[in-house]
Amino acid sequence: MNEELRKLKEALAASPDNEFLRQVILDTMIKNEWWDALQSECLDLIAKDPSNTKAKFGLAQSYFGNGNFSTAVIVLEELLKQLPDDVEASTLLCKAYMAENNLEEAVELYKKIKLQNPDFEDKEIEDKLIRKPEQMEDDGDSTSFPDEIEDQIFGNSDKISFKDVGGMAYEKEQISLKIIHPLKHADLYKSYGKKTGGGILFYGPPGCGKTYLAKATAGEIDSQFITVGIDEILDMYIGQSEKKLNLIFEKARAMSPCVLFFDEIDALGANRNDLRSSAGRNLINQFLAELDGMSSDNDGILVVGATNAPWHLDSAFRRPGRFDRMIFVQPPSIESRVEIFTIALAGKPIESIDYQKLAKLTDGFSGADINACIDVAIEAKLEEAIKKGAPSPLITKDLSNALKTVKPSTKEWFQTAKNYAVYANDSGIYDEILTYLKLK
Numbered sequence: 001m002n003e004e005l006r007k008l009k010e011a012l013a014a015s016p017d018n019e020f021l022r023q024v025i026l027d028t029m030i031k032n033e034w035w036d037a038l039q040s041e042c043l044d045l046i047a048k049d050p051s052n053t054k055a056k057f058g059l060a061q062s063y064f065g066n067g068n069f070s071t072a073v074i075v076l077e078e079l080l081k082q083l084p085d086d087v088e089a090s091t092l093l094c095k096a097y098m099a100e101n102n103l104e105e106a107v108e109l110y111k112k113i114k115l116q117n118p119d120f121e122d123k124e125i126e127d128k129l130i131r132k133p134e135q136m137e138d139d140g141d142s143t144s145f146p147d148e149i150e151d152q153i154f155g156n157s158d159k160i161s162f163k164d165v166g167g168m169a170y171e172k173e174q175i176s177l178k179i180i181h182p183l184k185h186a187d188l189y190k191s192y193g194k195k196t197g198g199g200i201l202f203y204g205p206p207g208c209g210k211t212y213l214a215k216a217t218a219g220e221i222d223s224q225f226i227t228v229g230i231d232e233i234l235d236m237y238i239g240q241s242e243k244k245l246n247l248i249f250e251k252a253r254a255m256s257p258c259v260l261f262f263d264e265i266d267a268l269g270a271n272r273n274d275l276r277s278s279a280g281r282n283l284i285n286q287f288l289a290e291l292d293g294m295s296s297d298n299d300g301i302l303v304v305g306a307t308n309a310p311w312h313l314d315s316a317f318r319r320p321g322r323f324d325r326m327i328f329v330q331p332p333s334i335e336s337r338v339e340i341f342t343i344a345l346a347g348k349p350i351e352s353i354d355y356q357k358l359a360k361l362t363d364g365f366s367g368a369d370i371n372a373c374i375d376v377a378i379e380a381k382l383e384e385a386i387k388k389g390a391p392s393p394l395i396t397k398d399l400s401n402a403l404k405t406v407k408p409s410t411k412e413w414f415q416t417a418k419n420y421a422v423y424a425n426d427s428g429i430y431d432e433i434l435t436y437l438k439l440k
């Protein structure tokens with residue numbers, strides 16, 4: 001045993017409760033990379049006191065130092081149950097995942113550390129996990145997708161069209177004018193010097209049909225319609241995200257005319273929670289470059305984005321030629337609600353439903369809220385049927401009772417939206433919100 005360590009141990013034997021001394025011993029072992037000594041020291045300590053978190057961390061370090069990463073992972077995962085927010089332990093676990101080539105877990109964990117400690121940075125981890133676009137290896141065929149993305153983007157299972165969307169006449173008309181006609185009559189538009197591509201943003205409160213309308217739009221046109229989940233892009237570790245995005249646009253260009261739909265696009269444009277803001281910036285820049293078609297021709301590619309929070313979108317997104325047209329997807333009007341109820345109840349066992357009354361009772365309800373009410377009513381009906389031993393049809397009363405259990409969800413959104421529309425209405429982008437709120 002090393003002389004220094006021997007002395008320290010003697011001193012500790014003389015005053016076994018001296019925690020400081022004990023920590024110095026552990027630190028000395030770590031500094032000198034005496035992993036075996038550290039391991040037996042920590043095991044001793046844990047045997048005496050199983051809740052000793054310092055010893056557990058030391059033990060994990062010893063396994064890690066000895067290259068026994070899988071055991072280090074087990075010890076650290078256990079330790080983090082006791083100390084969920086411990087940065088040191090999380091960082092070491094992240095490195096252990098990396099050493100085991102478990103990059104997915106490593107990225108998840110590193111994101112979590114960064115979310116809780118925005119200023120934290122570990123160079124070793126970032127160098128490995130966050131690749132710069134120029135460092136990305138080229139896989140040769142630039143329009144090929146990894147299989148899992150291909151499935152996700154081109155999955156064409158449940159086709160719907162405008163007839164499945166209740167009401168929303170204004171939105172449908174806007175979509176026809178801005179999306180469907182330009183794609184259908186591309187030559188005519190071109191002869192008037194109009195481009196047929198560009199960007200359109202759907203915005204509005206949650207549950208009012210942005211995603212649903214986009215899907216229905218796909219059903220209305222013959223052109224290709226590619227849905228891109230932002231999560232799928234962001235979940236790739238940074239650096240790969242830009243490449244994925246480029247591949248998606250390349251694919252779209254190859255299939256033009258086509259619609260590229262980015263749902264919940266604010267996740268891409270907002271950089272608050274990003275792993276690292278510079279990495280988030282890279283992704284935004286890549287997206288803007290693709291939108292601008294800097295290195296390629298975007299004619300015939302219509303990019304549709306949807307968001308509940310347009311104000312979180314980087315303002316660069318709204319410049320001319322990018323998302324310069326917006327469609328406000330509003331809460332359904334009373335007429336629309338009649339239709340939503342009618343569509344949702346079609347084919348269900350019902351009896352003389354008063355649709356007008358239900359529509360009147362559901363001011364401020366989103367389409368999703370209405371569907372939720374119907375689910376509640378049906379469940380209550382099923383319970384009743386089981387109790388009585390005989391089924392009975394849904395009546396207006398069942399639904400109006402169910403309505404009381406669901407809160408209209410759009411009101412809260414308008415409280416936020418109103419602030420932006422009143423105080424941050426640059427060049428009148430939120431005029432439609434003001435009109436809706438009768439403030440204009």
Ligand SMILES: Nc1ncnc2c1ncn2[C@@H]1O[C@H](COP(=O)(O)OP(=O)(O)O)[C@@H](O)[C@H]1O
Nearest residue numbers: 164165166206207208209210211212340367368
């Ligand atoms: N106008 C509508 N007609 C029929 N169903 C609707 C309508 N609006 C919303 N819904 C229903 O509500 C669900 C949620 O809508 P969604 O498009 O996901 O909302 P958003 O994307 O705006 O948050 C849809 O899947 C659909 O079932």
Ligand SMILES: [Mg+2]
Nearest residue numbers: 210211263306
């Ligand atoms: Mg949506």
